Amino acid sequence: MRTLFIDCGISGIAGDMSLAAFTEIGADLSVISDKLHSVIKEDFSLSVEKVVKKGLSSSQLIIDTEEEKHSHRHYTNIKEAIEQSSLEEEEKLTALSMFETIAIAEAKIHNSTLEKVHFHEVGGVDSMIDIIGTAIAYHQLDIEKVITTPVAAGNGYIHMAHGLYPVPAPATLEILKNIPLHHTDVQGELTTPTGAAIIRTLTTEFGTIPAMKVNEIGYGAGAKDFDNHPNVVRFVLGES
Template sequence: HHSHGNVQHHHHEHRAYKDIVALIEGAGFVEPVKNTALKIFKRIGEAEGHIHGIPLEKVHFHEVGAVDSIIDIIGAAILIHQLEIDVIKSSPIPVGTGRIHIDHGIYPVPAPATLEILKGVPIEQSDIRFELTTPTGAAIVAVLAEEYCPIPSMKVTSIGYGAGTKTFKNHPNVLRVVIGEE
């Protein structure tokens, strides 16, 4: 963020899809981690390319290219590998409602990229007027989940929670992961 005279500029970080691929390929991750992270970024890249009418190789990420999204995606890939998870099942994805301000203006929730990424994935209606699923979260679940269902029958071995920064009046802003054996 800086100014030229009376004009304010906000410089958003932009990363090309090919640069993120090179970053992941050159990081020395084990093959399963590298492949999972690349699949997730490809899902986001294809969605962005489709929305903007450009090929994957020319996609530049806006919000999704930020360092925290890269860390979220690679972190998810590392955890799935380290925890030796065989099958991932998910509930339908709550996307929220309302409107969101993105680089291209004000759009309805879910944002265009999120909705494109979630094609073929069951989404859940919600009265919460907020973006509950980002493109990053949508891509992680869309790539990793093999089935969408209520919680399956299993012997629970571990439970994890990840909390978001937004606070809702009657709804916890958490992602719960349950690990178990069928």
């Protein structure tokens, strides 16, 4: 069985880290970019660059867009854009599931409804690329099963659109309900709402690396640097 093992027990996971890791295990970024342009009408370009995190070679996603980072969009607008795009049906369903997961969490936190949910941190072109691009990459590689480690979420506090919030951010923690978390002393956000939604949507089971024949290994880098460990998520693709 074609299996993906996601190791996010040290540095957590974010959407950009996920898509970068997918490119290291065989996903074609040029095809992903072409498909994304059928969903996102704003101008953007995508690339990955090799970086070294604490001595570990990895890939970092680079998004070039004139849109202000973390621009706001309603969930219903993003849903409509995906549904009307030229993505394959399975790609649409996976991307929609990820966004719906975030929307349900946001609606609960803000005592709102799916129709009224207004995305702040995950409503911009960058987050749409992260989530929809990950959905496309996942189906590109014909993955049948996903096993994920307990998730490192982080600690401390973070400034968000509404002010100072605890880490894990409320939406992240809501999405991670009933998912095993890994303790870490790192002060800062390790897993984002987009990363949490990707894990919840794709994961078949949680645990350690399975008995498998390893074919590809990919490291997706985050923008931050930490003192004691590389800020990367590891994707291992193989046959179990």
